Amino acid sequence: MMCGGSFWSAMIAAAAAVAGACPAVAQDPGQGEDSAGTRRAAVVQPYIEVSQIISAELTPGDDVLTYTQVAAGVDINVQGRNSGAAVSLRYERNISYGGDSVDSDTISGVARGTLALVPNALSFEAGGLAARTRFDGGGGTTNNPLPGEDAESRFYSIYAGPSLNTRVGDVDLQGVARVGYNRFELDSALANQQGDVVDVFDDSVTYLGQLRAGVRPDVLLPVGVAVTAGGFQEDISNLDQRVRDLFVRGDITLPISPTFAVVAGAGYEDVEISSRDALRDINGAPVIGADGRFVTDKSAPRRIAYDVDGLLWDVGVMWRPSSRTNLQASVGRRYDSTTYYGTFTYVPNQRSAFAVSAYDGVSGIGGTLNNALAGLSSDFEAIRNPVTGDFGGLVSGTEGQASIGGLGSARSAAFRGRGVRASYQRQIGRTTAALGVGYDRRTFIAAAGTVLAPADGLTDESYYLIGGLTRQLGENANISTNAYVNWFDSAGANRDVTAMGASLAYNRSITRRLTGRAAIAVDYFDSDFTAEDFAFATALVGLRYNF
Secondary structure, eight states, X not given: OOOOHHHHHHHHHHHHHHHHOOSSOOOOTTTTOOTTOOOOOOEEEEEEEEEEEXXXXXXXXXXXXXXXXXXXXEEEEEEOSSOEEEEEXXXXXXXXXXXXXXXXXXXXXXXXXXXXXXXXXXXXXXXXXXXEEEEXXXXXXXXXOOTTOSOEEEEEXXXXXXXXXXXXXXXXXXXXXXXXXXXXXXXXXXXXXXXXXXXXXXXXXXXXXXXXXXXXXXXXXXXXXXXXXXXXXXXXXXXXXXXXXXXXXXXXXXXXXXXXXXXXXXXXXXXXEXXXXXXXXXXXXXXXXXXXXXXXXXXXXXXXXXXXXXXXXXXEEEEEEETTEEEXXXXXXETTEEEEEEEEEEEEETTEEXXXXXXXXXXXXXXXXXXXXXXXXXXXXXXXXXXXXXXEEEEESOSSOOBOOOOOBOBOSEEEEEEEEEEEEEEETTEEEEEEEEEEEEEEEOOTTSTTGGGTTOEEEEEEEEEEEEEEETTTEEEEEEEEEEEEEOSSXXXXXXXXXXXXXXXXXXXXXXXXXXXXXXXXXXXXXXXXXXXXXXXXXXXXXXX
């Protein structure tokens, strides 16, 4: 059976990510071009904003807060034939009157870029994320912190490394190497509900390496063959936890038609999770540091929490009826249980895009954040809350994944994470809309005999829905709306969290550079960790100056 070479080059390159199935998978190199593969004009827009905000507590009390918000930021989108970058960075200062309940300094944003070192062969990729969230005592987080609340937290994620996509003779080579750093900041890091202590994630460093060599169908054999080797490691500062996953595997690609193929692979994998125990006082109680987290006993021996090695295998399909539609889906066996993963993208034209991905891997919070960030393309516009300026995890204008989602559970313990993430974008005339939905399930893994042992086997689940819509009104004005819903179900009883909110903003140009702004928002928070629900209504008026 003879098949088009261009089709199988693209399909086998995409299969590298699915075949490896690491906790943090390599994305296709070369992202950042526009759909026509041509160079576009650079957009660099720095700005400053000054706004007056009033926030009224609707329940359980009736407090009213008034404060001034001063912000400075920059939005960048630079696209070339083989390189591209998108950045949305914002610094914000809130200044209250009659108290310090909302006084804060916040940096938020998202960035993703690809730089071609050797065109169509070697590139360097990097990304970053900074956002605020609200922490619940049961371990859950939600997208939007409420005004005046002391449960605000911040998380940061960065990664960088080279990607390889080239050909040597008849052999296609794909590879990736990445280093990442992740941090979660919370004023009170240790939560306690009904005697169950939740140790909150502090920071971690991640390492990812993967190399794949393959030959396309009908080159040497009627089927395509490939060999992949790779590894992932995350070093979590809490109790010196370490997640390590090493694998080697072979894959066969059997073409059924010019657009459809069956793939199968098998190999060997070695996964190990270990940690140390907390330092104990003379009574045997764990010592808690000034940051509210357990103090690691560096002299204690490393204890194994999870150790699985042996055969891994999977079978699946690849379908690419056109350059705008791509499906890769697999089912198999790893971690001593059944696994499912895959991706589907559909970009019928420049005005709409749909993407969905299912994942399964062992890591800590850092691996999950780095992987979600790397899943973005290098061409997007960040969608922000018009009142708070927060980035809620949704972007528009990308041909790939458009949703990062939330942080989910903030427990420090390593876990097996499974879930699905989907996004849809559409531009209709002067209206642009984006939607992101997701589900994340984390089953925690902790060593017996350590302070984290009670978390072993517990499962936290989170669901989220994020939406944004912008409508241009003539040449000088626009309106935008944002909405979000988060559901978090922590392990154990009486730990559910529900958070939702919506906002509406109106922007009108006063001069070529000066814009007037007005916005309203309503946010609601219901947690079993607290006896009362919280609801706030917030309004903003202000000015924005674009340099």
